[in-house]
Amino acid sequence: MKNEIEIPQQLSALREFTAARIAIGRTGNSIPLKQSMEFKLAHAHTRDAVYSTLDIDGLFTRLKVFGFPVLHLHSQAANRHKYLKRPDLGRLLDDDYKYQLNGNIAKPDIAIIIADGLSAEAVNGNAYSLLKILIPKLLDAKLTIGPICLVEQGRVAIGDDIASGLKARFSILLIGERPGLSAADSMGAYLTYNPQPGLTDESRNCISNIRKHGLSYKHAADKIFYLVSESFRRKLSGVGLKDNAGLLGES
């Protein structure tokens, strides 16, 4: 676009201090076209992310190199429409898929679950890259890992249903976070010790904003590994563990 609205340099200099949309100028009382379109484009990315779907084939291909079984599961929310309106259904595993867990009860130390959440794009793009660093660290620490579960239309708490079905001692759930205008592909990692249906958020630790231009895979893997080790040592996760997380230093 060619239109440019002039903004005094003293005002635009303030942009150095914040990523907020300041000093964007005005035409009349309205936001200039350029900034209006930038906003629209960012919002379009978030909308596309909400309706993006898990790349099941691609993830299968990449994840099987780790040598664990990969399961394809689905929540009780039949589609995205239902998922958005009924968060309760997104937290429960569909009965038709439960048999898959039965064949895989290996009582592993760790269950790894990948769910689309509010941005499948986020896990499509980030889950494998993180696991490539994280899984070797877990194995080096002599932790056993169960099947990797891919879940469509899943919310965070579905990890409890799945991990307890696998009789795992700990769950690492990777999920697409609610897309924002600054990033539509942020992945979160939720860590739960002794996962059981009915647990709530205070029982988990969360690491947020994992993506190429956010929290790096290396740093995220370090943080997750630290929290996993501490959880096994202290036999808990969540609020009780958070207090000491300062040991990790700033991200």
Next chain:
Amino acid sequence: MYSFTVRNRVYRFKDLKTLLAKASPYRTGDVLAGVCAETYEERVAAQIALADVPLKNFLNEAVIPYEKDEVTRLIIDSHDVAAFGLISSFTVGEFRDWLLGDEIDSALLESITPGITPEMVAAVSKLMRNQDLITVAKKCEVITRFRNTIGLKGHFSTRLQPNHPTDDPKGIAASIVDGLLYGSGDACIGINPATDSPAAVLNLLNLIDTLRQQFDIPTQSCVLSHITTTLDLVNQGAPVDLCFQSIGGTEQTNTSFGVSLSLLDEAYDATLSLKRGIVGQNVMYFETGQGSSLSANAHHGADQQTCEVRAYAIARRYKPLLVNTVVGFIGPEYLYDGKQIIRAALEDHFCGKLLGLPMGVDVCYTNHAEADQDDMDNLLTLLGVAGCNFIMGIPGSDDIMLNYQSTSFHDALYLRKTLGLKPAPEFEQWLIKQGIINGEGDLQPVNSSHKLLSGIL
């Protein structure tokens, strides 16, 4: 037991709570709670049945039991029988027609306010179309004061919301300066802190207070920390203008927020004792929003709009400067799309105003809701027409800390210009003196040597 028959089909509603829920316009949160009408016909049947319920019934049949809930006790114990007198013989339907009557004006509405309960107001709103909600809300004039005067007819204010993901002082100051140069910030300059630590909150309070004194800005500041944090800071003598708290319509909801009436009483008295207001002493700032009780699993089977209005009974106890319903923040499982968000905002604004509250609305949405800027433009315009006291002012509509979209500095300018509304009078004078607007209220080009720009660099 309430009932209504449509074409030989008898609809029965076992109590007032059920009747209110079934009469509520459709929204996803009530479906999620399992309290919504099952069919379109059932909803209208409930509304017709509700129209025939005497207002007096609301004093005898609590939606949430008196013994179980301190909000119900507050509602019943503070009810003013004398103020109720004028409308005491009405049914809900008659009340609706009365409110819309030509002869009913602001003064008359103010006189009945102590005599109406939140449930009566919720009930009457369920019989009203959006245009009715706007018509009656526009009659109400709720004026509050601290360092300036908010809510006068023909005036429209904004909370300047300069949030930053790490509370960086320079980043926040940059957003404040940007907002002030657009004429934003007369309701307050209010920061949502990224962390609730007392030291961090104190830093932010000092930051705004210094800026305010340096430029002699006739407005008030607020850092929206938890009330216990604010109370500690008040007791330490920190520069707290407004005491903030999120509140909900049931005791259990408030427990989940870590707040109770006794704690609110204490914080209110402490903040008042600082005597920092100049033109008035309205020192409280409350935020609410439909769905919070369901989200806290504390709704007792009541619909989300009725729960919301019950929160206003708490708010009015403390004569707040600002009450803000954060309407679209909660997500699509409570308010699915633009239509539901707009309806809920108009309900909240109407119900709050009728209960005597200085209502503002955070006109907002999240990215997983079926809504966009066009829906917000519609809502913004409707609220301007309805006489809403204030909205948010956020750089480019994009809150980079809370990750949602609200209204921009430009949005407020649009509304002021289109509807001929002015900022709070004291703030307007300051804007003219600063050369930010002219006498007609039109924004002036930013002078690159403006002292607000050199002030923080």
